[in-house]
Amino acid sequence: METQPWNNLxxxxxxxxxxxxxxxxxxxxxxxxxxxxxxxxxxxVATVILRCVRFTKPTGSNR
Incomplete structure (x- = not known):
């Protein structure tokens, strides 16, 4: 899978x-x-299983 991060989201x-x-x-x-x-x-349920959108820690965040 190819990752495409959005502007600090x-x-x-x-x-x-x-x-x-x-x-x-x-x-x-x-x-x-x-x-x-x-x-x-x-x-x-099908959208969640598809695993397209993932929540990550923003770049530069210490949390």
Whole structure:
């Protein structure tokens, strides 16, 4: 995955790999087909599994 930090924000974007896309798609599909799971929850879980946005310590921070 290629890291792309933004201007001193505690976020970084990573390009997902094939394995991440496959796992997120499979999780979304399995949750999407369950009638008791709301579509927003299925999409949120798939986005978290995709691991694109990560929270990091800002550059130059001592915390």
């Amino acid at each position: 505690p976020l970084e974007w990573r390009r997902p790999g094939l394995a991440d896309i496959t796992l997120a798609g499979t999780a979304w599909y399995l949750l999407h087909t369950q009638p008791q799971v709301h579509e927003l929850i299925a999409a949120t």
